[in-house]
Amino acid sequence: MSDQQEPALRLKGIVKTFPGVRALDGVDFEVMPGEVHALLGENGAGKSTLMKVLAGMHQPDEGQIIIAGKPVRMTTPIEAKAQGVVLIHQELSLVPEMSAAENIYLGELPLKRFGRVDWTTLFERSNAILKRLNCNFRGEVTVANLSIANQQMVEIARALTVDARVVVFDEPTASLTDAEKVVLFEIINDLKARGVGIVYISHRMDEIFTLSDRITVLRDGAYRGTLTTADTDEDEVTRLMIGRSLDLSRDTAEHSLGEVVLEVRDLSCAPLFKKISFSVRAGEVVGFYGLVGAGRTEIAETLFGLRSPDSGEILVDGSPVQINAPADAIKLGISLVPENRKEQGLVLSMNCRDNMTLPQVQNLTTGPFVSSGAEIAIFDKYRDKLEIKTPSWRQTTRVLSGGNQQKIVIGKWLSMHPRVLIVDEPTRGIDVGSKSEIHMLLRALAAQGYAVIVISSEMPEVLRVSDRIVAMYSGQIMREFTAEQVTEDSLVQAISGIRTSEVA
Amino acid sequence: MLLNRLKAGGPAIAKQGILVAFILFMIVFSLMSDRFLTADNIMSVFRQSAIIGVMAVGVTIVVIGGNLDLSVGSMLSFATVLVVDLHDKIGPELAIPIMVLATLCLGAINGFLIGILRLNSLIVTLGMLSAIQGLVLIYSGGQNVDIVDQRGTWFAIFGRGSVLGIAAPILIFGLMAIIFHVIMSTMPFGRKVYAVGGNPTASVFSGIPRSRVVFTTYLISALCVAVAAIILGSRVMGSQNNVGQGYELQVLAAVILGGTSLLGGAGSILKTVLGVLMLAFIQNGLILMGQPYYTQWLVTWVVIIVAVWLDVAAKRGRLFSPIA
Ligand SMILES: Nc1ncnc2c1ncn2[C@@H]1O[C@H](COP(=O)(O)OP(=O)(O)OP(=O)(O)O)[C@@H](O)[C@H]1O
Ligand SMILES: [Mg+2]
Numbered sequence: 001m002s003d004q005q006e007p008a009l010r011l012k013g014i015v016k017t018f019p020g021v022r023a024l025d026g027v028d029f030e031v032m033p034g035e036v037h038a039l040l041g042e043n044g045a046g047k048s049t050l051m052k053v054l055a056g057m058h059q060p061d062e063g064q065i066i067i068a069g070k071p072v073r074m075t076t077p078i079e080a081k082a083q084g085v086v087l088i089h090q091e092l093s094l095v096p097e098m099s100a101a102e103n104i105y106l107g108e109l110p111l112k113r114f115g116r117v118d119w120t121t122l123f124e125r126s127n128a129i130l131k132r133l134n135c136n137f138r139g140e141v142t143v144a145n146l147s148i149a150n151q152q153m154v155e156i157a158r159a160l161t162v163d164a165r166v167v168v169f170d171e172p173t174a175s176l177t178d179a180e181k182v183v184l185f186e187i188i189n190d191l192k193a194r195g196v197g198i199v200y201i202s203h204r205m206d207e208i209f210t211l212s213d214r215i216t217v218l219r220d221g222a223y224r225g226t227l228t229t230a231d232t233d234e235d236e237v238t239r240l241m242i243g244r245s246l247d248l249s250r251d252t253a254e255h256s257l258g259e260v261v262l263e264v265r266d267l268s269c270a271p272l273f274k275k276i277s278f279s280v281r282a283g284e285v286v287g288f289y290g291l292v293g294a295g296r297t298e299i300a301e302t303l304f305g306l307r308s309p310d311s312g313e314i315l316v317d318g319s320p321v322q323i324n325a326p327a328d329a330i331k332l333g334i335s336l337v338p339e340n341r342k343e344q345g346l347v348l349s350m351n352c353r354d355n356m357t358l359p360q361v362q363n364l365t366t367g368p369f370v371s372s373g374a375e376i377a378i379f380d381k382y383r384d385k386l387e388i389k390t391p392s393w394r395q396t397t398r399v400l401s402g403g404n405q406q407k408i409v410i411g412k413w414l415s416m417h418p419r420v421l422i423v424d425e426p427t428r429g430i431d432v433g434s435k436s437e438i439h440m441l442l443r444a445l446a447a448q449g450y451a452v453i454v455i456s457s458e459m460p461e462v463l464r465v466s467d468r469i470v471a472m473y474s475g476q477i478m479r480e481f482t483a484e485q486v487t488e489d490s491l492v493q494a495i496s497g498i499r500t501s502e503v504a
Numbered sequence: 505m506l507l508n509r510l511k512a513g514g515p516a517i518a519k520q521g522i523l524v525a526f527i528l529f530m531i532v533f534s535l536m537s538d539r540f541l542t543a544d545n546i547m548s549v550f551r552q553s554a555i556i557g558v559m560a561v562g563v564t565i566v567v568i569g570g571n572l573d574l575s576v577g578s579m580l581s582f583a584t585v586l587v588v589d590l591h592d593k594i595g596p597e598l599a600i601p602i603m604v605l606a607t608l609c610l611g612a613i614n615g616f617l618i619g620i621l622r623l624n625s626l627i628v629t630l631g632m633l634s635a636i637q638g639l640v641l642i643y644s645g646g647q648n649v650d651i652v653d654q655r656g657t658w659f660a661i662f663g664r665g666s667v668l669g670i671a672a673p674i675l676i677f678g679l680m681a682i683i684f685h686v687i688m689s690t691m692p693f694g695r696k697v698y699a700v701g702g703n704p705t706a707s708v709f710s711g712i713p714r715s716r717v718v719f720t721t722y723l724i725s726a727l728c729v730a731v732a733a734i735i736l737g738s739r740v741m742g743s744q745n746n747v748g749q750g751y752e753l754q755v756l757a758a759v760i761l762g763g764t765s766l767l768g769g770a771g772s773i774l775k776t777v778l779g780v781l782m783l784a785f786i787q788n789g790l791i792l793m794g795q796p797y798y799t800q801w802l803v804t805w806v807v808i809i810v811a812v813w814l815d816v817a818a819k820r821g822r823l824f825s826p827i828a
Contacts, residue, residue: 326709326711343706350702354695359712365692
């Protein structure tokens with residue numbers, strides 16, 4: 001790479017405002033050909049917005065987009081793609097009823113005469129792309145039947161249909177397994193070797209540092225600087241991003257454990273999980289670690305009354321309970337922060353406040369009317385506690401940044417003051433600062449006497465927050481560790497289904 | 505100019521596509537007919553819109569909850585025939601409650617099939633539309649029904665009475681609209697309907713009894729039909745077997761005009777009232793201009809399309825948009 005080389009893409013002084021929000025405030029950004037340029041910033045810093053401007057989905061209020069030396073104006077994603085700019089979305093944007101192949105070539109299906117779709121070519125080409133991505137499914141399958149990770153792969157495959165100049169990955173790994181990540185990184189390196197400029201957005205520092213050549217940091221919509229990855233470290237990047245250093249040590253402050261609050265005996269629900277037994281005490285954080293698909297989410301859903309078990313018992317405070325619906329679970333003090341915020345966590349068309357108070361709206365009344373004051377008080381409290389960035393409680397949750405949406409869901413269940421709090425992938429898509437705050441919050445909740453269950457596919461997270469760790473593999477509990485016993489190796493073995501003799 | 509306003513996305517007037525269109529229509533009509541803006545004419549339009557209006561209140565709630573109700577038209581036939589027929593047989597004191605109960609039962613059937621069994625609401629209520637029409641014919645044996653003593657019954661007050669010079673149908677419509685507007689915008693039940701319509705899955709994950717909420721929206725819709733039937737029966741003092749035919753589309757048109765999203769989760773009863781009035785004024789204006797009644801349908805259609813377009817354009821911030 002010579003120094004005189006033209007950037008593949010340059011953004012100059014981009015300003016973008018939404019009602020009440022200055023999402024981008026004069027941002028400069030450039031990507032060289034063959035470079036992986038990471039874009040970092042807190043939730044709501046404007047990363048996705050910047051990329052949407054780049055991909056023709058938003059028009060900037062001010063500023064210029066320069067591709068290969070020429071200023072361009074792009075008003076649709078298809079136009080952007082024609083310029084060689086492809087965006088892989090943070091949130092999946094596939095048509096579930098269509099085949100993977102149709103999704104890959106959406107808007108540019110190969111045609112025969114009279115506008116008929118050329119299916120042979122379509123499937124041939126898309127299968128070639130899927131093969132390059134090492135996918136174990138074919139273009140003919142319907143997207144709705146694919147796992148989330150495979151849907152993500154389809155989304156990525158879309159980028160490979162043209163000779164891209166710049167490919168943007170907006171948090172591509174949020175729902176990928178480690179193995180799938182390896183494949184993704186290979187693809188990125190492959191694109192890079194062919195001279196494609198890559199923009200990579202992620203909240204995972206380890207990924208940023210293995211992949212990227214340079215790092216640009218945004219904060220509150222403003223450009224904070226660009227660093228060369230080789231000359232910097234996590235601490236410097238974090239300080240640029242959130243204005244302070246992070247304490248990543250485990251909170252080891254001892255607090256006494258109370259009685260067993262929740263106990264599960266031989267709970268089975270074929271074919272999802274079988275013979276699950278464990279207990280959680282007041283003041284304890286139990287981590288459930290395993291691969292995606294190990295049955296952890298399904299156990300949580302059963303405890304929350306969303307599935308009925310085939311056999312087994314659930315005990316709360318020592319007495320057996322029947323949980324037939326979420327309302328039963330809520331009455332017993334069990335809360336679930338679900339895995340998928342957009343589908344299960346939020347009513348996107350509703351505002352922030354209403355979403356947060358939804359489970360308790362029946363009780364927040366003065367006379368027959370919902371008490372707006374009580375609702376706003378709750379919202380304000382958790383907005384401050386979780387540092388949710390939104391211009392006001394009136395904002396619909398649809399336009400919040402991904403991380404802030406997640407915080408609304410967490411706030412919703414914290415405000416219920418549950419006795420047992422189950423959180424499923426609580427920090428997916430959350431920035432490092434808030435992530436460590438959520439971790440501390442979970443520890444603090446335990447210290448106040450809550451029983452907390454954390455389901456996570458991120459080992460550092462599980463290690464950091466749990467007092468005990470339950471390792472699961474394909475619907476079964478393989479082993480239980482205490483925080484003192486656990487080692488990374490034994491944990492990896494357990495979740496891969498390797499039974500080892502108990503450590504003496 | 506309008507485009508710029510829309511782009512700015514700000515001023516309420518641009519967002520209120522329906523309000524803009526409504527005012528434009530009023531201006532055009534009042535320029536073309538000097539009878540249009542007279543107090544008499546306005547009152548009569550209000551009175552005529554009451555039946556559609558009361559029904560539209562219920563359907564708005566169903567639609568906000570994420571479903572459709574196409575059965576309200578034949579349900580209106582059923583309820584009106586029943587209340588008129590029973591009036592002379594057992595007297596109005598009994599006829600009204602029995603008719604209300606029977607209509608609620610029909611609503612409960614809708615609610616059960618759609619809320620509890622989770623069947624598609626379009627198919628269920630379309631089926632109910634013809635099933636209920638059949639039921640009416642079986643009940644009446646094809647005969648139209650009449651109230652014999654039209655002067656001596658207090659049943660007349662609902663359709664023909666007035667308080668302080670305001671016709672009873674208008675009062676009933678106003679009252680229903682206000683009550684349900686308050687319920688929808690300030691009470692827990694309303695919040696739950698919006699939530700269930702906006703995202704059923706997330707509502708269930710928040711402990712909201714989705715089936716029960718949907719069930720209740722159909723009960724409300726049936727209740728509104730029963731009220732509309734009282735007004736209609738009392739005004740006409742008789743009923744044809746198919747008196748409600750086609751009402752479902754007029755009602756739905758008013759709801760859509762009012763900007764309630766057919767996808768569920770968004771909408772407002774007060775705006776539906778605006779939609780109802782707008783439809784009524786358009787039809788009235790065309791009649792005053794000497795147009796045959798069937799032009800109303802063409803014009804109504806155009807108005808709906810324009811209103812919906814302005815509405816989405818305001819949301820997107822531009823008139824033509826490649827992305828949602
Ligand atoms: N269509 C919109 N209307 C109004 N506000 C918006 C819209 N899109 C984004 N915003 C706001 O702009 C800001 C930046 O959002 P953006 O999605 O770019 O954040 P992000 O950096 O991608 O965050 P995350 O890491 O959480 O994904 C946020 O405050 C968000 O609420
Ligand atoms: Mg984002």
